[in-house]
Amino acid sequence: MDSLLDGQRVLWGIGTPRTMRPHWALCELAIPYETRAVRTRSPETQTSDFAALNVRRKIPVLQDGDFIITESAAIVAYLSDRYATEGNALFPAGIAERARWLEWCFYIMTELDAASLYMVRRHVGLKHIYGEAPVAVEAAKSYFSKQLVTVTERLTAGEPYLMGEKFSSADILLTTCLTNAISDEIQLPKICMDYLALTTLRPAYRAAHATNHP
Ligand SMILES: N[C@@H](CCC(=O)N[C@@H](CS)C(=O)NCC(=O)O)C(=O)O
Known part of the structure; x- marks a missing residue:
């Protein structure tokens, strides 16, 4: 190294x-x-x-x-x-806007990433360490889809990004969770696929x- x-x-x-x-x-x-x-x-x-x-x-x-x-x-x-x-x-100024951005970040990192996607990772990609647990994997995938309702509701409001017109780090976290979910064969709603088409087109992505x- x-x-x-x-x-x-x-x-x-x-x-x-x-x-x-x-x-x-x-x-x-x-x-x-x-x-x-x-x-x-x-x-x-x-x-x-x-x-x-x-x-x-x-x-x-x-x-x-x-x-x-x-x-x-x-x-x-x-x-x-x-x-x-x-x-x-990559995050807004202003106390209320900053709190809303933090709310998105914590929700994505806990509900989508740690509780759902990392659970799948443990019992599929890392099953040699954590063991096979098909029931837990299916439950984690359906938990992901259930939690995603917060996102689909937000995106139907007509603004492109989670914080509205302005791209933020919450979009980086969400996009990477959504692409991870696709790799894990979790079906995503069309509005999330449209959102991904937008965020993954960014030159920085x-x-x-x-x-x-x-
Ligand atoms: N919550 C951490 C998770 C970091 C993490 O688990 N990284 C994985 C790769 S995606 C890793 O290095 N795993 C090695 C290990 O668990 O020993 C983050 O978002 O940075």
Whole structure:
């Protein structure tokens, strides 16, 4: 593994929906960075160098100078807070708008990502570790679809993004959950497919995707 480089912006991790999020945010914000193409559960994540970055040995990890941060949703929020210029911020100003954005982020990360998609991941892709659990997998998939009603209701309001006219990091989180759901063969409502057609057309999505899935 490459040694840690002081004073540089380095994103560790490729190949998963969760690593896609910070790559996408960096591209939206036009921030230069280096990628360390470390994959999940690879030998690189088991080194002491990597444990110094994230003791949980998970990707993604952002190293920004001497500041190190994990958790994909926190990384994208940090990047916007630190580097957004007028017009490209990934979350809104204003207390109520900020609270609404946080509400979306927590809902997506808990109900859709952790409680549904990661459950499927554990008992399908990682069944050699967590065991086969077809009932839990089906229940997690139907829980995902049930929870998604919040999104379909919001998108039928006629605005393109979760926060309205303005794209935000909540759209990065949602888009990556929806593409993950498609890979898991979860049927999505048409309005979510239309939303995906819009968000995945963004040049920053395309650029990040090329880095995340080389
Ligand atoms: N909640 C974390 C999840 C990070 C995570 O679970 N990453 C996976 C790859 S998608 C990983 O590195 N897993 C390795 C492991 O569980 O040991 C985030 O959103 O960043």
